[in-house]
Amino acid sequence: MTDIAASPVLRSPAASAALEWIARRAEGFVIPVGALIVGMALFSMFIALLGKSPLQLYDLMWRGGFGSWFSIQNTLSRAAPLLLAALCVALPARLGLVVIGGEGAIVLGGVAAAAMAVAISGAPSAVGIVLMALAGMLAGGIWIGAVGALRHYRAVNETISSLLMAYIAIALMNHLVEGPLRDPASLNKPSTPLIDPAFVVGPIPGMDVHWGLVVGIVACVMSWVLIEKTRWGFAARIAGGNVRAAQVQGLAVGPLIVGFCALAGAFAGLAGMLEVAAVQGNANGSLAAGYGYSGILVAFLARHNPLAIIPVAILLGGIEASGGLLQRRMDLPDATVQVLQGMIFIVILFSETLYGRFRMFNPDLWKRDV
Numbered sequence: 001m002t003d004i005a006a007s008p009v010l011r012s013p014a015a016s017a018a019l020e021w022i023a024r025r026a027e028g029f030v031i032p033v034g035a036l037i038v039g040m041a042l043f044s045m046f047i048a049l050l051g052k053s054p055l056q057l058y059d060l061m062w063r064g065g066f067g068s069w070f071s072i073q074n075t076l077s078r079a080a081p082l083l084l085a086a087l088c089v090a091l092p093a094r095l096g097l098v099v100i101g102g103e104g105a106i107v108l109g110g111v112a113a114a115a116m117a118v119a120i121s122g123a124p125s126a127v128g129i130v131l132m133a134l135a136g137m138l139a140g141g142i143w144i145g146a147v148g149a150l151r152h153y154r155a156v157n158e159t160i161s162s163l164l165m166a167y168i169a170i171a172l173m174n175h176l177v178e179g180p181l182r183d184p185a186s187l188n189k190p191s192t193p194l195i196d197p198a199f200v201v202g203p204i205p206g207m208d209v210h211w212g213l214v215v216g217i218v219a220c221v222m223s224w225v226l227i228e229k230t231r232w233g234f235a236a237r238i239a240g241g242n243v244r245a246a247q248v249q250g251l252a253v254g255p256l257i258v259g260f261c262a263l264a265g266a267f268a269g270l271a272g273m274l275e276v277a278a279v280q281g282n283a284n285g286s287l288a289a290g291y292g293y294s295g296i297l298v299a300f301l302a303r304h305n306p307l308a309i310i311p312v313a314i315l316l317g318g319i320e321a322s323g324g325l326l327q328r329r330m331d332l333p334d335a336t337v338q339v340l341q342g343m344i345f346i347v348i349l350f351s352e353t354l355y356g357r358f359r360m361f362n363p364d365l366w367k368r369d370v
Contacts, residue, residue, distance in 0.1 A: 008264040011174070011331050012333050019363070020363040023361050023363055024361065027355060027358065028303050029259035031197075031351050031354055031355065032301055032302075032351065034351070035344070035345060035347045035348045035350075035351040036301065036347075036348075037166035038342045038347050039344035039345075039346070039347040040058075040340070043339070043343050044057075044058075046060075046343070048147070050332075052330055052332065056329075056330065057326065057330060057332075060322060060325050060330065060339065061319060061322040061325075062322075063322070063324065063325065064315070064318075064321055064322025064323075064324070064325035064326070065318025065322045066200050068205065071318075073208045075314060075317045075318040075321045075323045076207075076317065077208075077209050077231070077279075077317075078212065078317035078320050079313040079314045079316070079317030080209070080210065080212035080213040080215075080216050080274065080312040081212065081271040081275060082216075082291060082298050082316055082317055083219065083220055083271075083298075083309060083310065083313045084215075084216050084219060084268060084271035084274075084295075085102045085106065085267075085271055085291045085292050085294065085295025085298070086309045087194055087219060087220065087264060087267040087268075087295075087309065088102035088140075088265060088268040088295060088297075088298040089102060089225055089264070089291070089295055089296050089298075089299035089300070089304070090223070090264075090302070090304040090305070090309060091223060091227075091260050091261075091263055091264040091267075091297065092148070092158070092257075092260055092264050093240075093259070093304040094227055094233070094237060095240040095256060095260055096239070096241075096243070097158045097257065097260075098146070098158060099144060099147055099148075099158050099162045099264065100159055100163055100166075100339075101143075101161075101162025101164075101165050101166035101169075101292070102144070102162075102166075102264075102265075102268040102290070102292035102295050102296075103145075103166045103169070103290070103293055104143055104162070104166035104168065104170065104171070104281035105140035105141075105143045105144050105265040105268035105272070105288065105292070106140070106165075106268050106269070106271050106272040106275070106288075106291055106292050107170055107173040107174065107287040108139040108140060108143055108169050108173060108269065108272065108274060109135075109136035109137065109139050109140040109167050109268060109269025109270060109271065110136065110173075110273060110275050110276045110287040111138050111177065111272075111283045112134040112138065112140070112178055112179070112269070112272075112273075113132040113133070113135050113272065113276045113277065113285070114181070114192040114193075114195065114276050114280070114282055114283035114284075115176075115181055116131050116132050116134075116135035116268050117132055117194055117195035117196060117199050117276070118181075118192065118195075118276075119262065121195075121196045123196075123198075123329055124198065125198040127168060128196060128198060128199040128200065129199055131144060132160075132195075132199060132276070133273050136269040136272050136273030136275070137266035137269045137270050137273070138266070138269070138271020139269050139272075140265040140266050140267070140268045140272065141262040141263065141265045141266035141269060141338045142167060142262070142265070143201055143245060143269075144162065144264050144265025144268065145262030145265055146165070146264060146292045147161050147162045147261055147265075148259075148261030148346075149257075149258050149261075150263065151257060151261075152254045152258065153254065155258060158261050166292065170288050170342070171223070173283070173285075174287070174300070177190050177191060177192060177283055177285065181283070183282070189284055189285070190284065191282045191283060191284035192282045192283040195276065195277065195281055195282060198267050199277060200277060200278070200281065201274060201277040201278035202278075212271075212274035212278050214270075214286075215270070217310055219267055219270075221306070223267075223306035224305070224306040226291050226308045227283065227306065232259075235251050236256055236260055238251065239251060239253050240310070250310070256268050264321050268292065268295075271291065272287060273286060275291075290338075294324050294341065295345065297341055297345045298316050299313050300348050302317075316341070319337055319341070322337070323336065323337040
């Protein structure tokens with residue numbers, strides 16, 4: 001790399017700047033992809049020890065997630081909530097916070113949306129959907145916003161508090177669904193009453209995928225604009241790098257932390273609302289489907305970049321969509337996909353120690369050598 005940086009062709013400022021730009025950004029792509037490959041290799045060893053064929057497994061995984069138009073639509077449907085759940089992790093991470101309790105915001109957002117649908121039954125379709133979305137976002141925003149407030153004003157570790165609050169949220173959801181909000185007609189599986197058919201979020205024309213996918217993509221793009229192109233995002237990045245320095249510069253760190261956490265929770269609550277309005281038709285125990293925990297892996301694999309979350313969520317959605325096929329064809333438990341995700345997550349966490357260690361990705365070292 002030293003020879004490349006010192007070559008006459010790259011001595012021009014424009015060529016040198018282009019090479020540096022590519023090198024600095026390549027690290028954030030190469031290391032996560034390498035970690036993904038290593039995680040899948042370790043999982044292959046695990047499958048081989050069970051007496052199964054890793055090649056057959058990955059062939060079925062591809063066919064189950066992307067091998068047909070039906071599989072692709074199933075993958076995109078599963079990716080829709082992952083987009084919003086990952087933002088619940090990625091946005092606070094720009095402030096140096098590790099919030100992993102998005103599952104709680106999702107279930108409460110779903111319950112709030114279902115309760116709103118019952119309260120406004122008979123309202124116009126657009127009004128009902130908007131009010132359901134606002135109710136879900138408000139519930140999720142308050143829940144995760146409280147995590148940010150605890151972190152800043154009471155120095156409570158946000159990782160622990162968000163995880164514990166997720167269990168509280170699930171318990172609260174079960175209480176409401178089985179108690180005050182329960183539909184008397186739901187005997188075997190307690191749930192809230194079915195929402196008004198006018199409030200159902202339908203599929204995208206020509207696809208068997210609901211509009212939540214578009215909502216998730218738009219949310220990711222807007223989040224990237226917020227972080228990279230606005231003064232609030234710039235302030236958040238400064239605070240995430242050094243809180244003391246941000247305070248010395250006069251930045252309102254407290255409102256930043258609470259605000260970003262609340263926005264993150266609002267996205268997770270919106271995911272819960274979409275599960276009610278587009279998938280299930282009411283709120284029940286199935287809201288706790290684990291999307292909040294899968295969103296953690298998506299966010300870390302995407303390096304908390306909102307735009308990178310989009311392809312990573314689709315990839316993880318495809319892996320999850322293949323779980324049933326693996327169970328039928330290879331006689332593997334449905335939790336096999338979760339084992340793969342766990343291995344990938346462990347390798348991703350280990351790969352964090354590799355950043356800044358490779359000379360090829362560090363233009364500052366090239367200049368020093370030259």
